[in-house]
Amino acid sequence: MxxxxxxxxxxxxxxxxxxxxxxxxxxxxxxxxxxxxxxxxxxxxxxxxxxxxxxxxxxxxxxxxxxxxxxxxxxxxxxxxxxxxxxxxxxxxxxxxxxxxxxxxxxxxxxxxxxxxxxxxxxxxxxxxxxxxxxxxxxxxxxxxxxxxxxxxxxxxxxxxxxxxxxxxxxxxxxxxxxxxxxxxxxxxxxxxxxTQAMTAVGVVAYLEAETMAYESEMIAALTMEGLRGIVDAFDEDVHVVRGYPQQVEVARRIRIYLHDSKLTTRQGELRVQDAYSLRCIPQVHGASWQALDYVKEKLEIEINAATDNPLIFPDKRKVISGGNFHGQPIALAMDFMKIALSELANISERRIERLVNPQLNDLPPFLSPEPGLQSGAMIMQYCAASLVSENKTLAHPASVDSIPSSANQEDHVSMGTIAARHAYMILQNVRRVLAIELICAMEAVAYRGVEGMASNTRAFYEEARKIVPRIVKDRKFSDDIEAMNTWLKQFDWFTFFQKKLRTNKIK
The missing domain is CATH 1.10.275.10 (Fumarase/aspartase (N-terminal domain))
Known part of the structure; x- marks a missing residue:
C-alpha cells in the first residue's frame, strides 16, 4: 500500500x-x-x-x-x-x-x-x-x-x-x-x-515509459553494434571520464557490459579505424538525453508534492492568499525538454537503421533482404522510421513559448504545459516504434553474422525478442512485426531482466 x-x-x-x-x-x-x-x-x-x-x-x-x-x-x-x-x-x-x-x-x-x-x-x-x-x-x-x-x-x-x-x-x-x-x-x-495535475500526470506516465525505453535503446544499439561489427574502443571508460558527464559515462559502461564477451564487435584498425557517429557517439547522444530525463524527473518529483491551488490557505498564520502556483511553467519547460531528448533517441536510431539496410554502408545483404530484388526486405521499414522522426520534429516544437491571454486578459500569460506533455507522450510512442524497427533490423544483421558470436547479454535479449518477431525469410506485412515489437518493448520488464546484471557486473 x-x-x-x-x-x-x-x-x-x-x-x-x-x-x-x-x-x-x-x-x-x-x-x-x-x-x-x-x-x-x-x-x-x-x-x-x-x-x-x-x-x-x-x-x-x-x-x-x-x-x-x-x-x-x-x-x-x-x-x-x-x-x-x-x-x-x-x-x-x-x-x-x-x-x-x-x-x-x-x-x-x-x-x-x-x-x-x-x-x-x-x-x-x-x-x-x-x-x-x-x-x-x-x-x-x-x-x-x-x-x-x-x-x-x-x-x-x-x-x-x-x-x-x-x-x-x-x-x-x-x-x-x-x-x-x-x-x-x-x-x-x-x-x-x-x-497542474493533468500535465503532471501525463508527464509522470510518459517519464516512466521513457526511462524504460531509454535503457532498451542502449541494448538495441548494442545489437546494432554487433550487426555492423562496430568498434568497441569508442566506449573505453577513459574517453568518457575526461568529458565529465556522469550520464555519458554510465551509458558507455552499460554498452561495455552488454558487449563484453562479443565475438562480433571489432577493435579500432581491425576492419576500419573508426565508426560513423551514430555508432561511435552513442554514449554522448544517449547520455545527453539521460541528462534531460534526470532534469524532468527532478521537476516531476517536486510537482507531484506541490500545493498548486489558488487561493492557498495558511490556517496557522490566518492567511488566505491568491497567488499563481497553478501556473504550469516549470512542467511546461520540462516537458518540452523531454520532447527534444526523446526525439534525439529516435533520430540517432533511424541513422543506425539506415546503416543496417544500406548496402553502400555495410557488407550485409541489401536491405537485409533474403532475396535482394525479388524481395524488398527491410527497405520500407527505414521509410517508416524516417517518417516517424520527421513527425517528431514538428511535435518537438516547444509549446511553452506560446501564450494566448484568457478571461478578458485577467489571465494574460499561460504555460501551454498540457500541450507540451501530450506532445511528449506522442513523441514517446513514435520513438518506441523507431526503436522497434532498429531492433528488428539489428536482429536480422546479427543472424547473418551468426548469433553464436553474440555477447551473452545481447544474446539473451535477442532470444527474448525473437519470440516476438521471427526471422525474415520472405517479405510479409511488416507493420504487424513493428507493432508487436513496439508492444513488447512497452511491456517488457526491463529492470527484472537486466538490472541485476548491471548492479553486479564488475566490468570496467
Whole structure:
C-alpha cells in the first residue's frame, strides 16, 4: 500500500499505484492539516470576508461578490461550465494518475476542502474507477481547468468513467461500488480544478515509459553494434571520464557490459579505424538525453508534492492568499525538454537503421533482404522510421513559448504545459516504434553474422525478442512485426531482466 502525506510521494510510488494498481491510503496525521484549512474556509464564509473563489466569481469575475446562500451553487456552476474538454480521452493510466496527484495535493492542507472530498478520490483509486477526461482544452495556467473539471464531475456523480474495461456513466460505477456522490461546498470546486495535475500526470506516465525505453535503446544499439561489427574502443571508460558527464559515462559502461564477451564487435584498425557517429557517439547522444530525463524527473518529483491551488490557505498564520502556483511553467519547460531528448533517441536510431539496410554502408545483404530484388526486405521499414522522426520534429516544437491571454486578459500569460506533455507522450510512442524497427533490423544483421558470436547479454535479449518477431525469410506485412515489437518493448520488464546484471557486473 502507498500512504499519502502530501509531501513524500515519489515517482516510484506513482508507478506502483498507476501501473500496478496498489491500494492507496492517507496518513492519519494528514487529516489534521486538512481539517484546519477547512475550518479556515468556513470561518471566511461565516464572517463574510471577501476571498477569491470562496465568495467571489472566477477569473475576470473575481470582483463579483457571491451571497452566502449561493456558495454551493457557485462551486457546482464552476465545474459544469469548466468541463469543456474535447478530443479523445487520456489513457486510463493518465486519468488514474490525475486522481492520485490531486488527492496528494489536497492532503497538504492548503486547499480548504472537507476530508470527504479526499476520501472520495481515494475510493475512486482503490475501486479502479477512472474519470473519462478529454485530452484537449487546457491552457496550463489557472490550472488544468477543463481536464480537472471532468475529474470533479465524477465526484458529483456526473460525467463518465472507465470501469472494469468499459466506458460507463459515473453514477453507474459509483453505485456498484457503494460510493455516494458528494455536493461540493465553498471553495471545493475550485480546489479540485486549480492545479497542474493533468500535465503532471501525463508527464509522470510518459517519464516512466521513457526511462524504460531509454535503457532498451542502449541494448538495441548494442545489437546494432554487433550487426555492423562496430568498434568497441569508442566506449573505453577513459574517453568518457575526461568529458565529465556522469550520464555519458554510465551509458558507455552499460554498452561495455552488454558487449563484453562479443565475438562480433571489432577493435579500432581491425576492419576500419573508426565508426560513423551514430555508432561511435552513442554514449554522448544517449547520455545527453539521460541528462534531460534526470532534469524532468527532478521537476516531476517536486510537482507531484506541490500545493498548486489558488487561493492557498495558511490556517496557522490566518492567511488566505491568491497567488499563481497553478501556473504550469516549470512542467511546461520540462516537458518540452523531454520532447527534444526523446526525439534525439529516435533520430540517432533511424541513422543506425539506415546503416543496417544500406548496402553502400555495410557488407550485409541489401536491405537485409533474403532475396535482394525479388524481395524488398527491410527497405520500407527505414521509410517508416524516417517518417516517424520527421513527425517528431514538428511535435518537438516547444509549446511553452506560446501564450494566448484568457478571461478578458485577467489571465494574460499561460504555460501551454498540457500541450507540451501530450506532445511528449506522442513523441514517446513514435520513438518506441523507431526503436522497434532498429531492433528488428539489428536482429536480422546479427543472424547473418551468426548469433553464436553474440555477447551473452545481447544474446539473451535477442532470444527474448525473437519470440516476438521471427526471422525474415520472405517479405510479409511488416507493420504487424513493428507493432508487436513496439508492444513488447512497452511491456517488457526491463529492470527484472537486466538490472541485476548491471548492479553486479564488475566490468570496467
Amino acid at each position: 502507498v500512504v499519502l502525506t502530501g509531501h513524500s510521494l515519489t515517482i516510484e510510488d506513482v508507478r506502483k499505484v498507476v501501473l500496478e494498481k496498489v491500494f492507496v491510503s492517507a496518513h492519519p496525521d494528514s487529516w489534521q492539516e486538512v481539517e484546519k484549512s477547512r475550518k479556515a474556509v468556513e470561518q471566511v464564509v461565516k464572517e463574510k470576508r471577501v476571498v477569491y473563489g470562496i465568495n467571489t466569481g472566477f477569473g475576470k469575475f473575481s470582483d463579483v461578490l457571491i451571497d452566502e446562500k449561493d456558495v454551493k451553487e457557485l462551486q457546482y456552476n464552476l465545474i459544469q461550465s469548466h468541463a469543456c474538454g474535447v478530443g479523445d480521452p487520456f489513457p486510463e493510466e493518465v486519468s488514474r494518475a490525475m486522481v492520485l496527484l490531486r488527492a496528494n495535493a489536497l492532503l497538504k492542507g492548503f486547499s480548504g476542502v472537507r476530508p470527504v472530498v479526499i476520501e472520495r478520490l481515494l475510493q475512486l483509486l482503490n475501486a479502479e474507477i477512472h474519470p473519462v477526461v478529454p485530452q484537449q482544452g487546457s491552457l496550463g495556467a489557472s490550472g488544468d481547468l477543463a481536464p480537472l473539471s471532468h475529474l470533479a464531475l465524477v465526484l458529483m456523480g456526473e460525467g463518465e468513467v472507465f470501469y472494469k474495461g468499459a466506458r460507463v456513466k459515473a453514477i453507474e460505477a459509483l453505485s456498484k461500488e457503494g460510493i455516494a456522490p458528494i455536493t461540493l461546498e465553498a471553495k471545493e470546486g475550485l480546489a479540485l480544478i486549480n492545479g
